[in-house]
Amino acid sequence: MPDGPLIVQSDKTLLLEVDHDQADACRRAIAPFAELERAPEHVHTYRLTPLGLWNARAAGHDAEQVVDTLLEFSRYPVPHALLVDVAETMSRYGRLQLVQDPVHGLVLHALDPAVLAEVTRSKRTAGLLGARIDDTDVLVHPSERGHLKQVLVKLGWPAEDLAGYVNGEAHQIDLQQDGWSLRPYQQQAVDGFFHGGSGVVVLPCGAGKTLVGAGAMARSSTTTLILVTNTVSARQWRDELVKRTSLTEDEIGEYSGTRKEVRPVTIATYQVLTTKRKGVYTHLELLDARDWGLIVYDEVHLLPAPIFRMTADLQARRRLGLTATLVREDGREDEVFSLIGPKRFDAPWKDIESQGYIAPAECVEVRLTLPDHERMTYATAEPEDRYRLAATAAGKNRVVDALVAKHAGEQTLVIGQYLDQLHDLAEHLGSDLITGETTVRERQRLFEAFRTGEITTLVVSKVANFSIDLPEASVAIQVSGSFGSRQEEAQRLGRIMRPKADGKTAHFYTVVARDTVDQEFAAHRQRFLAEQGYAYMIVDAEDLGVAR
């Protein structure tokens, strides 16, 4: 189409002009196979990757559909080599299948004997494959199902896992939809996951991933192991499950550093599973403690490497991954794909925001000019101390003051990394402080008070980054963070992206010391947030009325 909304670049990026009439139709058409890389205001950038194309194949799309979509929406002729490459890449998925053979058990079955020959000759499959049955089949050691899939993805011949799952121990779980119900996209996510068997559901923070998990458990109605990032998160999962499902407190166990309960539904932390004593993972037996029918991985993008290794041995059980982003800072996206499964559902932030389920947000970077004596200290400091010096600049307190004053009456979180600074700030603002040292009981009390509006300002350290639920925070002020990590950004933004009762715009402030490394890290943040499509502004502290 000569005036289409899409421009296909030869480097496999797709540029979608969002103001175009057909932008919506085009976005829906390319979403299954292209990964959204950035979504600023005018042109969204998608990328075609092998994993993305394989995800699309796993979801039942074929190369012809992909090519047709590109041709249909492209403004300019699509580079021929790219189309050939798409077809070639997609044809690689599913030429190998993992199937249960009634006689031989787990078998790698090839639709194309040449591929099987190539794969069996590879050094990397040595030890994973058993005896050759015939031209198209070779035995697989059941314990190596996961490793084999990992290796096959690396070899460029991802296998379709049709070997099925163990049913697991049945356990009745129902959703109790009294006065609430799963949102349409949540229901689609549950259906998409169950249809695919195993895989990952990608939803933005605040879009209700816990409910997708609960929905999947109800659908499965089996004993379930839930792996979460930390204890606070574990408690919140438990509370949410008790509230939303037929499960009672007694049916749900917590397996963490402090408690070791194994119940029909058990919530364990990554931390406890990866604890080693004398070089041995001491809590591995949990994975086999019951005949789990479903394993839920919360925050898949943070899944630590040892869990991947353990997951490789759990390939016969249904696995659900929940995450806000498939991007991993360690680049292990392919392991998520091979061990947990392909992406089964994806909804971009903007979509859910536009449906009114999460709050629109405005991001503001406040640049603070350091006074001369601090600049001199900074300039002569050792490189390793510089970030701390910049991040904890004294002037930031005044900026936070001004911002808190500006949003007086709104639920405000002040987030930081350095405890001294946070203590100082809490004192300065006269508000409560939550750090890693705060007891769980105290934490929950403060959160509850914040939730009810009893307190409006709360200073938190990075423990707040993961899986805490602060429904009414509408302003977040970040004073220091760990080196501009994208995940951290997603998490922090997620804190305030929960839907607001009044539908008001959320505000996300970052206070940055000008001309320091702090500002360099802020540039990463800015890029990430702007790429996500959030309005981003940079203002000078003076403009907020803060004196130099």
Place this chain on the structure above:
Amino acid sequence: MATFTGYLRARSDDELVALLVRRPDLATPHPATLASLAARATSRSSLDRALTWVDALVLQVLEAVVVLTPGGGAPTPQDVADAIGAGPADAAHVARAVDDAVALALLWPDDDGALHVSPGLVDALGANVAGLAPGTADVRDPAEGADGTDAPSRPGPGPDPLADLADAPPGAASVLEALQWGPPVGRTPPPGTAAADAVTWLLAHGLLDRGDGRHVLLPRHVALALRGGRTHRAPALAPTPENAPVRDPQIVAAESARAAEQTVRLVRQLLTRWEQSPPGVLRAGGLGARDLRRTAQALDVDDAHTAWLVETAASAGLLADDGEESPSFVPTLEADVWAAQDVPPRWAALARAWLASARTPWLVGGRDERGALRAALDPELTRPWVPRLRRAVLDVLASAPPGAALTADDVHAALRWRSPRSVPPLAAVEAVLGDATRLGVLGAGALASAGRALVADEDAGAALAADLPAPVDEVLLQGDLTGVVPGRPGEDLEDLLELAAVVESRGGAVTVRFTAESVLRALDAGTTADDLLARLGTAARGRVPQPLEYLVRDVARRHGRVRAGAAASYVRADDPALLAGLADDPRLAGLRLRLLAPTVLVADASPRELLDALRARGLAPVAEDARGAVVHAVAPERRVRARGARTSPVRERDPADRAASVVATLRRGAPTDAPILAAAVPTAAVAPATPDLETPAPAPRRPRAAETGTAPRGGGGTSDPADVLVVLREAAQARVSVWVEIVGADGSSTRRLVRPLKVEGGRLRALDPRREAELTVAVHRIAGVAPADPPAP
């Protein structure tokens, strides 16, 4: 009897011009007479050259005429068509091939339209014409020749050599079948096998000949009988790539235009980069591997692509060795002219240069015979056949249906058909196709209209201009500091973005990212923040996003905060008034004193001059060193570094040696002055008397022989060396005898009646029927030739 010379003599001027155009080697140097033209046209080297570029069908026609000639006199074009198995459908192709062969003077038709082989062609075609063993007439048996069989008998012992085949043992048929279409030589099977029995039987019945001890030969007449009188299985028609996919013309145009634009852009970047930091020239004349890699990184393409760009730019005369003492490659003056043009003419200049270039950039990065790395721009990488190959490859593509994407194998097959006697290596064909794709002559594997124009010597630039998408002058600027030009940016926009942003991806659109570094670059180039924002604002759809504006302003704020300059010395004092006075003092103007700060002055004079000038003004300055310590006024020590020992041997060369080398040079340059040569003169004078020596002056001998010998009798005799050759060749072909006058070693001449067999390599091989012997004579000893037609005495 009609002869080749006679035929040529009868041609019109236009026809001769056409011949000289098709066989340019005949025209250089200018032939003096038609006879010498004929001689040159029938020489082995010229025939080889002509045969090199005939296609497979012409070659078949030639072979067919050669094979048919001894049997039934000169064949007609229809005979030829039948012999190569061409049906009525192929008649036009065969007629074209015959016309080609005639136009090249490889065949010549007599007045009846029958085709004759030009003299010398049989030898040039080689031994096994059309996969046949040499014919009986070619097997030169002196005894047979003695019978005076000037008209060769019909080949074969009987009317049907295959009549006995019905009784042949099993396996005989398959032996014959294997040899039928050539090559006609088979290995003798080991004795005792069934095949050996079959071969024995075939030998006994004359259906095979014994070659050497281990090989057997299928006689020509048997092969022809087996082939049913045909010479070829089927006519060699031009291969048509049947499965070549046909690309959408829009895609071809888009991809070609994209590649063309990219090439122009990359060459421009290359020139800019080399202007700023020119790479050195290797001693052997090429570009160092490290410089190539560095350039490749800067251009963001791979090494091979860079090598090709560099070579193409150099072929277009945009880059050259600057000829300095330590030479570098730098842009030429032509590069400035080139850079000032629009994209299409710039591209056309590159494309024409590429097409005509004899360079082989694809060899860069490989190793030569001695294992040395082949460098880009290495003078060794020139191959004279490359321009012809490029044109041939493009010709093949141009003759394919529009949009057909031929593979290298398709093109190679077509080239093999076009010149079976000179097939280019497949790797070279692949490389040429790869280069053509990079250049944009091809798009999606098919010849684009610009490429078509290029190969047709039309205006390739205009053809490209038609395919280039309309330029876009709008950029979408976004909050994440990126910008997207949704199309091909116009020249101004491209310049702006290249100045102030980093390009992230190119294709149908261009995406850029603004960074502090890129904005700084723009400011360094003299743009101000307001200016830059104004230009961006004009180009942007909507307003410039706040973060971008902030970035530009923020960078501008920091830009130039630290300044640097040059000074040779300084003055410092605690008294600002004193320094201000010095700065304004006209007597010190020569020192160019400037006030940097109230207490610091800098000067362009050396510290010593400065001190002297200040003392002269009545001040009492002291000098200080880098740490501020006072240096006492002693005369500064002046030292120079001793010259390296490297040059001393040359300077201290023994004067005697130098004198000797001068003398040697004199001797080489002016031999007649040298007294030693007096001794050499007698030697030289003796030389002509020694017949076996190659003498410096052979010229006088032949006129002398011609004068002393009797002039050949009868009409048609000749003593012109060129004519001698053509008469001999014609005689060899016609198998007739001629009188030759041979000058002996002692200068005496003798006349002999001989039947020439072959003229090759400066020698005549001939049969003397009277003495029943073969003789070989150096052609330069033949003073004259006369036909034997007037009966010999």
